[in-house]
Amino acid sequence: MDYELAIENAPESIPGGTGILLIHPSTGETDRIDTDFLKTDTDRILVISTRTTAREVQQKLEYYDVDETKADILDTLSVERGYSRRGSDHVHYVSSPDDLDGIVDITRDFLADNDGKRRISLDSVTEMAYYADEERALGAVQDLLDLLEEYDAVGLFHLSEEVHDDADVQAYKDRFDSIVYLDEDGTVEADF
Template identity: 60%
Template sequence: MDYRLDIDHAPSSVPGGTAILLLHPSTGGTDPIDTGFLRTDTDRFLVVSTRTTAREVQQKLEHYEVDESKADILDTLSVDRGYSRRGGENLHYVTAPDDVDGIVSVVERFLQDHAGKRRISFDSISELAYYAGDEQAADTFERCVALLDEYDAIGLFHVSPEVHDPDTLDRLRRIGDGVIEVSDDGTTRAVF
């Protein structure tokens, strides 16, 4: 199954199983790319957030007018930080932001439970590395990519290059199928 993309300089479509690295400055500026990825040609999507809470993800989706009825959100922060958690069948939590097995389990369950065109936005692999280390973060990325391939879904994985050593960045690039790079001035380039 092919998925349309609406991202400057990227191909107009990619096959199921495609994992895209979104390399960007730690200052961000990626919300339009991320929400455009989720909005286009999608029946259901999962946002895995190691950077913000579910509430903040919901606010972003609302601000960019992304259909929240298609959304599942995995909040990795709220339980660990003792924040109140909103209930809901489409909101998922793990015990801590470094619970990599829990994260992968939620991703797999989401892909098993939903049919059609499914997308995953993982924001961010770099933040996961802050909590779990580079090796665990890269392994988690690899496991998620294998699930995308198995279930014919696609994913966008946020990475801040300045926080990783060159070997880790090379490994992440080898695991992914394409790279969208956002420069400090906001311009983008893509290599697939």
């Protein structure tokens, strides 16, 4: 199954099973790319947020006109920070951004429980590595990529390049056939 892609300078579509690495500066404005990816040609979306709370993700989706009825959100921050949580069928929680097994398990359940075209956004791998470590984060990214392939889904993985050393950035890049580069000035380049 192919998925349309709404990312400038990238192919018009990608096959199911594709993971895209979005490399951006720490000051980069990734919301536009992320939400364009999520709202194009899709039946269900899962936003895995290691950077913001579920409420902030909902506000972002609403602001960028993403159909929230299609969205599940995995909030990794609220429990650890002691924020109030409103559980629902479409908002999930793990204890912290370093609960990588929990993140992978909820992603697997989402993919198994939903049919059609499914997209996942992980914002961000950088935060995941900050809370866990590079090696464990890299392992979780590989597990998520394997799930995308198994379930014919697609995913967008955010990575803030300057926070990681060159060898770690290369290790992430080696796992992806599709990479999008966002420059500080907003220029988008793609390597597919």
